Amino acid sequence: xxxxxxxxxxxxxxxxxxxxxxxxxxxxxxxxxxxxxxxxxxxxxxxxxxxxxxxxxxxxxxxxxxxxxxxxxxxxxxxxxxxxxxxxxxxxxxxxxxxxxxxxxxxxxxxxxxxxxxxxxxxxxxxxxxxxxxxxxxxxxxxxxxxxxxxxxxxxxxxxxxxxxxxxxxxxxxxxxxxxxxxxxxxxxxxxxxxxxxxxxxxxxxxxxxxxxxxxxxxxxxxxxxxxxxxxxxxxxxxxxxxxxxxxxxxxxx
Numbered sequence: 464x465x466x467x468x469x470x471x472x473x474x475x476x477x478x479x480x481x482x483x484x485x486x487x488x489x490x491x492x493x494x495x496x497x498x499x500x501x502x503x504x505x506x507x508x509x510x511x512x513x514x515x516x517x518x519x520x521x522x523x524x525x526x527x528x529x530x531x532x533x534x535x536x537x538x539x540x541x542x543x544x545x546x547x548x549x550x551x552x553x554x555x556x557x558x559x560x561x562x563x564x565x566x567x568x569x570x571x572x573x574x575x576x577x578x579x580x581x582x583x584x585x586x587x588x589x590x591x592x593x594x595x596x597x598x599x600x601x602x603x604x605x606x607x608x609x610x611x612x613x614x615x616x617x618x619x620x621x622x623x624x625x626x627x628x629x630x631x632x633x634x635x636x637x638x639x640x641x642x643x644x645x646x647x648x649x650x651x652x653x654x655x656x657x658x659x660x661x662x663x664x665x666x667x668x669x670x671x672x673x674x675x676x677x678x679x680x681x682x683x684x685x686x687x688x689x690x691x692x693x694x695x696x697x698x699x700x701x702x703x704x705x706x707x708x709x710x711x712x713x714x715x716x717x
Contacts, residue, residue: 524558
């Protein structure tokens with residue numbers, strides 16, 4: 464175990480990344496536990512206010528992210544300072560990303576349907592950081608051998624092709640596949656060759672005069688959403704807590 468730790472974490476300089484990822488996940492989990500307790504009126508925790516202004520935890524999160532980020536850049540990949548910077552950055556990023564939906568909508572949507580975006584982004588961020596920790600490099604550069612890495616043409620062409628696949632997947636309305644495809648190019652290629660979602664820019668541009676492709680895209684999207692929307696919502700509710708019921712949407716369902 465000590466040899467594995469030294470060979471895979473210490474020598475490549477991945478300890479700050481590991482600490483940052485751990486601090487990020489732990490901070491998010493602890494924050495969600497506290498906010499759910501505040502919401503339920505249990506425990507000693509209460510919202511922090513200055514007069515009538517509610518101080519959201521994204522505020523100290525931004526401060527910690529800036530401090531940790533600059534210290535990490537200055538401290539390099541090794542040493543006690545870089546490890547501390549990684550922890551500080553992870554804590555700050557966890558606080559910020561927990562209120563990602565608030566930043567996106569510029570409104571307090573924490574316990575609404577729109578607030579689910581925060582949970583989704585946190586899970587996505589943790590997964591991407593985990594892939595980087597496992598040794599995956601953006602745009603598949605890690606798949607090149609030493610000779611290819613010395614050839615700038617090979618590196619540039621690999622990055623451009625994989626970036627193109629990610630862009631096509633994004634244009635087809637498959638944002639998650641595009642993001643993961645930046646780290647694992649095969650995923651981006653898979654998203655690029657499959658049918659676009661019916662509301663995507665790709666479908667609106669290329670499926671206008673192809674009724675069969677448009678109908679097939681709508682049917683596939685319907686079956687996909689019907690299969691995965693329910694489990695996805697249940698997972699998000701389990702992780703971040705169920706949002707408040709919107710009276711308007713409740714009436715629409717009736």
